[in-house]
Amino acid sequence: MDKYFLLGYFISVILISIIHNPIILLTIIIVLFLISFKNIIKISKKVILSTIFFTGSVSVLYCIFGIIQNNLNVDYLILINLRVFTLNYLSFFVFSKINLFKALSFSKDLNYVLILSYGQILNYKKLFEEWQLFMKSRVVKQLSFRDYLQIYGHLTALFFEKSFKNAKEISLAMKSRGFFND
Amino acid sequence: MHVPDGFIAPSVYIPAYIVDIGLLTYSLKSLKYKLNEDTLPLLSVLSALSFILMSITFPVLGGTSVHITGVALLSIVFGYWISFFSVSLILFLQAVLFGEGGITSFPINSLAIAFFGSIASAITFKVLNRFLKEDISAFFSGWLSINISAFLIAVVLGIQPIIAHDDNCNPLYFPFGLNITLSALVIPHIFAGFIEGFYTAIAYKILKKKRLFPYG
Amino acid sequence: MIELKDITYKNDGKIILDKITFSVKENEKIVLLGINGVGKSTLLKIVNGLIFPSDGRYYYEGQEITEKKLKDKVFNKFFRKNVAMLFQNPDIMIFNPTVYDEIAFGLKQFDFDKIDERVNYWADIFGISKYLNKSPFDLSGGEKQKVCLASILAIEPKVLLLDEPTSNLDPKTTGWLIDFLNELSITMIITTHNLSMAGELADRTVVLGENHRVLYDGKVEDFLKDKDLLIKANLVHIHKHRHNGIHHVHYHVHDWD
Numbered sequence: 001m002d003k004y005f006l007l008g009y010f011i012s013v014i015l016i017s018i019i020h021n022p023i024i025l026l027t028i029i030i031v032l033f034l035i036s037f038k039n040i041i042k043i044s045k046k047v048i049l050s051t052i053f054f055t056g057s058v059s060v061l062y063c064i065f066g067i068i069q070n071n072l073n074v075d076y077l078i079l080i081n082l083r084v085f086t087l088n089y090l091s092f093f094v095f096s097k098i099n100l101f102k103a104l105s106f107s108k109d110l111n112y113v114l115i116l117s118y119g120q121i122l123n124y125k126k127l128f129e130e131w132q133l134f135m136k137s138r139v140v141k142q143l144s145f146r147d148y149l150q151i152y153g154h155l156t157a158l159f160f161e162k163s164f165k166n167a168k169e170i171s172l173a174m175k176s177r178g179f180f181n182d
Numbered sequence: 183m184h185v186p187d188g189f190i191a192p193s194v195y196i197p198a199y200i201v202d203i204g205l206l207t208y209s210l211k212s213l214k215y216k217l218n219e220d221t222l223p224l225l226s227v228l229s230a231l232s233f234i235l236m237s238i239t240f241p242v243l244g245g246t247s248v249h250i251t252g253v254a255l256l257s258i259v260f261g262y263w264i265s266f267f268s269v270s271l272i273l274f275l276q277a278v279l280f281g282e283g284g285i286t287s288f289p290i291n292s293l294a295i296a297f298f299g300s301i302a303s304a305i306t307f308k309v310l311n312r313f314l315k316e317d318i319s320a321f322f323s324g325w326l327s328i329n330i331s332a333f334l335i336a337v338v339l340g341i342q343p344i345i346a347h348d349d350n351c352n353p354l355y356f357p358f359g360l361n362i363t364l365s366a367l368v369i370p371h372i373f374a375g376f377i378e379g380f381y382t383a384i385a386y387k388i389l390k391k392k393r394l395f396p397y398g
Numbered sequence: 399m400i401e402l403k404d405i406t407y408k409n410d411g412k413i414i415l416d417k418i419t420f421s422v423k424e425n426e427k428i429v430l431l432g433i434n435g436v437g438k439s440t441l442l443k444i445v446n447g448l449i450f451p452s453d454g455r456y457y458y459e460g461q462e463i464t465e466k467k468l469k470d471k472v473f474n475k476f477f478r479k480n481v482a483m484l485f486q487n488p489d490i491m492i493f494n495p496t497v498y499d500e501i502a503f504g505l506k507q508f509d510f511d512k513i514d515e516r517v518n519y520w521a522d523i524f525g526i527s528k529y530l531n532k533s534p535f536d537l538s539g540g541e542k543q544k545v546c547l548a549s550i551l552a553i554e555p556k557v558l559l560l561d562e563p564t565s566n567l568d569p570k571t572t573g574w575l576i577d578f579l580n581e582l583s584i585t586m587i588i589t590t591h592n593l594s595m596a597g598e599l600a601d602r603t604v605v606l607g608e609n610h611r612v613l614y615d616g617k618v619e620d621f622l623k624d625k626d627l628l629i630k631a632n633l634v635h636i637h638k639h640r641h642n643g644i645h646h647v648h649y650h651v652h653d654w655d
Binding site: 013014017018020046050051053054055058061062065073075076079080083084086087088091092095100109110112113114116117118119120121123124125128145148149150152153154155156157159160161162163164166167168170171174 | 184185186187188189190191192195196210214219220221222223224225226227228229230231233234235237238240241252255259271272275278279281282284285286348352353354355356357358380381384385387388389392394
């Protein structure tokens with residue numbers, strides 16, 4: 001099921017990105033709002049937060065250039081902002097609904113590498129955040145660029161070391177669970 | 183580069199997807215041939231590693247910060263196919279799970295940052311290493327890795343108004359041409375490249391000292 | 399010295415700490431006891447001013463600790479100098495090329511004089527002098543823990559927060575650490591989920607229950623005798639056992655992991 005959703009999503013993305021009519025885009029947004037009725041505010045907030053920097057700067061710059069060159073095309077601004085919103089809203093909605101790992105289960109290797117990576121990322125992220133708190137606890141002076149290089153260099157070494165250890169452990173665990181038997 | 187969906191034309195991202203998926207499949211196949219059972223565990227921990235490296239930020243003047251990619255370091259230490267695959271995997275997860283960067287800009291990022299970044303830094307390191315000190319080679323390798331990516335992304339964005347515009351020459355996707363994208367992306371990366379370069383050199387030196395190298 | 403009033407901490411809407419109130423006097427040692435996941439580490443991070451409660455107040459020497467207050471560089475320096483924390487995982491606490499630099503780092507941060515002398519003094523106390531020029535990464539878990547503790551104690555903090563300090567140690571180093579901490583006369587909050595450790599580390603314990611509230615605050619001895627409270631804290635379990643063919647049921651403590 002998730003596989004077909006993902007396929008449908010990709011086709012929709014392509015279709016939406018070739019639409020240049022603001023009315024149709026607006027209609028799609030309304031349809032998306034209706035489907036995701038309960039989460040409109042939540043998803044919209046996510047979309048705006050994650051796109052505002054890029055889309056905002058492009059829009060502002062486009063306005064400035066348009067005014068200077070006396071060639072401001074408001075239609076373009078509406079089109080690009082609507083399209084960015086539609087596509088990103090669709091993406092956030094779809095990926096909150098589907099189980100990505102199931103959707104990509106057509107390839108066993110890809111599927112396992114994704115799941116394993118995701119687990120490792122959560123694990124590494126926790127350690128990294130702990131490390132950031134530790135730095136907050138111990139560093140009160142402005143550090144120099146040199147200090148940062150040393151600190152990050154050693155942090156990198158810590159994660160490299162952890163990676164070698166974990167890779168070996170995972171490999172053994174997979175073996176013990178019969179992953180390579182087929 | 184977190185380019186949201188909507189700025190890149192399908193005539194660019196669809197071919198990019200085809201090439202990228204082809205390269206990713208090839209890299210996974212050849213790695214499996216070489217590493218066998220250790221492939222999946224190694225790729226997954228290195229993807230997580232790449233995720234952490236991308237979280238590293240250096241504060242620079244004026245309260246802003248520059249984050250590194252770690253692509254050159256991964257590529258020098260593990261080879262460009264592993265680096266390409268792991269970094270791409272993270273770019274993909276960032277796009278679909280963490281909402282950073284769009285699904286249509288994924289193949290562009292994957293090719294520009296992960297593929298060309300890895301290949302350029304691995305080759306630079308190998309060539310320079312013949313007549314320069316290791317850490318100096320690592321520095322240039324790091325510097326080049328992000329500059330080549332910035333250049334390629336600038337080109338992809340900059341050709342959008344040329345390949346896709348309406349009858350009145352109004353843009354349909356990304357609005358600015360090459361003259362603007364190249365100066366906006368390439369110039370800051372010339373400086374950001376120094377940070378990536380210094381980081382690559384120092385981290386390489388520390389890893390070497392601690393003998394944290396997988397192959398010898 | 400440390401006063402917590404109705405500290406509540408929520409993460410993503412989930413309650414991690416619920417109205418925690420207690421205070422710690424100068425030079426008092428307390429053990430923060432509770433099973434994994436009741437919020438001990440979170441509470442310690444709040445006391446260290448690393449994260450801030452969703453609700454409630456935290457006072458250090460009569461001054462309320464808030465995010466805004468710690469943005470003030472002078473106060474931040476004063477607070478970090480006085481309240482130091484040993485994290486659970488020694489690996490993340492190490493980032494200097496040598497053991498010497500590791501201990502000297504805090505000293506330089508807080509503008510201490512006679513750095514050489516101080517580093518040698520602390521290295522001597524912890525028996526790590528022979529490693530001073532070595533990379534701290536190459537040491538064993540117990541030795542790393544010693545380096546971390548030395549680098550924190552070198553700045554002579556008034557309050558020491560220790561997050562599961564024995565969890566990565568072998569029994570011998572654990573014994574050493576307990577003796578060492580007992581001789582140290584500064585304010586201390588030590589977290590553990592290990593019952594038998596609690597009695598050895600301090601006289602007073604604050605126990606967090608599974609509802610993320612304070613379940614008990616008082617003498618360790620009395621707590622250890624109170625079977626009902628122990629079960630309530632989920633620190634002991636009823637087990638069926640077989641001894642010489644006879645089945646019977648008794649309470650079981652899980653520790654010394």
